[in-house]
Amino acid sequence: MGTEMFNIRRGHPDDLVIALAGNPNTGKSTVFNALTGMNQYTGNWAGKTVGSAVGYFRHSTASFTLVDLPGTYSLLSQSPDEQVARDFLCWGQPDATIIVTDATCLERNLNLALQVLEVTPNAVVAVNLLDEAKRKGITVDLNQLADELGVPVVGMAARRGIGLDELKDTVLRLATGHYQPDPQPLTYSPEVEAAVAALLPRVSPLIPNPRMARWVALRLLDGDPSVLDAMERYAPNQHAFGGETTWLPTKSHSAL
């Protein structure tokens, strides 16, 4: 299973695995600590939280393993942090993903959010630091954002505990498959789309899942060899990209 390859220890064998992604400096660690109560250090400096951390929490009847990915600005830049985040999102098969964003800096943060959604649509976007935003006179229309992105959006001020319950509810619904968002993958400008269209016929036979095939085509255009290296390492049998079965409720996971 995905998590074993990454040396992630689940709390219990049928824990739902949640990935926690986001830019540095978005209060991601605060969300992590608030959910897991684990003793972890929160710093305000971009890039300070390096390396993944894992925590556990329960909600309703379910038990979760939360994987804190390194804070990154993007998944494309080939830095070690970004590769770790990308690899886990693609091949760690999380049952759901939380993308933490900073309400005071949303435009910047959406770059990563859009990239993550290209890889996994089973995500919730947490707009954090709403208290800071309010202080600065910034408002965010969460409903409109959910419309635009095509995934659930939860407003939060994690350091005051605001929004946590709603986040847990949403994560539960996503992870158990009760809610399966289907966000539109980003449409690029004509030249890029043309290049992708030209590539797809040669990529699709190798990668059955259409979303993944498109993503791999884009990465081939990017010229990022580390993607292929990672694929070899984590998905030698290609099932990890296979079909539409990647986001089924817990019961089916044991069949994989």
Next chain:
Amino acid sequence: MHGKPLTELGIGQTARIEALAATGANRRRLLDLGLVPRTEIEAVRRSPAGDPVAYRIRGAVIALRREEAAQVFVCAD
């Protein structure tokens, strides 16, 4: 390259990104920071030591050393 290098942008001035002279991983990094063409960039302040200079890009403040800023070409709005 059109425009002037970012290093010539005065503190407090704003301009738009024209092009990047960097290649490879450097180019990728600058792009990822948001330095894509037609983005607005403001030179916010200079370090007391003279280098680096902090620029506002898409709402975030990022410090770039002279060598990096020299690879970014901008033109006044």
Next chain:
Amino acid sequence: MASHQESLRALMRELHGDDQTTVRDQIVSDLYTRSAEIASATVTLPDGGRQFAFDRRLDNILTSRWLGYPVMLALLGIVFYMTIAGANVPSALLGDLFGWIEGYLTLFFAWLGTPEWVHGVLVLGLFRGVSWVVAVMLPPMAIFFPIFAILEDFGYLPRVAFNLDRFFKSAGAHGKQALTMTMGFGCNAAGVVACRIIESPRERMLAILTNNFVPCNGRWPTLITLSSLFMAGAVGLASGSLAATLVVVGIVLIGISATLAVSWTLSKTMLRGVPSTFTLELPPYRKPQFGRLLVRSVYDRTRIVLKRAVIVAAPAGVITWILANVYIGELSVIAHVAGFFDPFARLIGLDGYILMAFVLGLPANEIVLPILIMSYLSSGAMTELDDFTALKQLFLDHGWTWVTALCTMLFSLLHYPCGTTMWTIYKETSSVKWTLVAILLPTGIALSACFLVAQAARLFGWG
């Protein structure tokens, strides 16, 4: 399935033949365009860029040409002052507490009727070693690290890197080294771990190797005591903390200079290379979460200090007691070894006992001074002398001059890292070679510096 991989790789190679730069650029550009679209549809910003106002005003001071550096220095002084002054009382209290416990332990062992040496090893060696480390290390760390955490949460630290980057760049190092260096004031092992924030391996190694040149909390007592005794003259108690702070700041500045100098040298020799790219975000200032931070930081630090006390200080205490109380002929082992070291030690302005104390203090810097006092007193167990006059007299009786004090302080500042840091360096670098460099390089520098000072003093007839 292997063939699938091969096909994809072939495809990549094919594409890569052409210049894909424009497509790549366009992909990122499109992502940003879409982000901007969504943001403008969903985010309402206040007029006039009001959201940036506070940060701008504060940065105008903290990174200003005239105020930037003075403010930084002042902040450094304040943090040090709070640590030194704040730790005094708790350290004394802990010392008293442990002394009281020790009294009962002694009674207990007397009651048990065990041989003297059992009491010696377990109580005078192990217990005293552990309690010394805890009493000396815990209070300052429980103050310094939370303050540091607050500054970090607030967002000040990137400004420090912003202000100092130029100097580190000139030394061939990375601007973020300024930050790992400041971590080192608290604990060098923590500073070494912090070097993970430097991505480039060459510059990370520079930061790791030079972290040792700033004195950690464990070395402050040695530096403060010696400087109070020999440098500051007779200083009244009221200004004690202030004078101590000034001394530590002064020594830290020397340490920072050493950091830059060594970085520069290494960049030209063993760690040659080009400065890597440096992009630093200056995040918005945020109100630090005082409560949560303080609790977590104090808890973390306490755990770390206690762990180190048990793992490192306990054995060190035992070994020290044994060496001090096992006699070969008329002299204890320590005295023998000190005698052996003495000629060499004198060359570098120290004496055999001082050098011996540093060697035994390898596991933990904070036990160097108590070991030294113990050796001078031949008391057979780590001791402290609360009375400064008596302490000074003890040193004078053993031939100390201000040159001795200076050389001891220099050696303390520059010598090999403590045991915990050595181990941490090994874990972070996974390299025996570089760990050895991390040990030998500072030691070599310390020996040279002390040698030069000692010989110069001799030459000019000082001290």
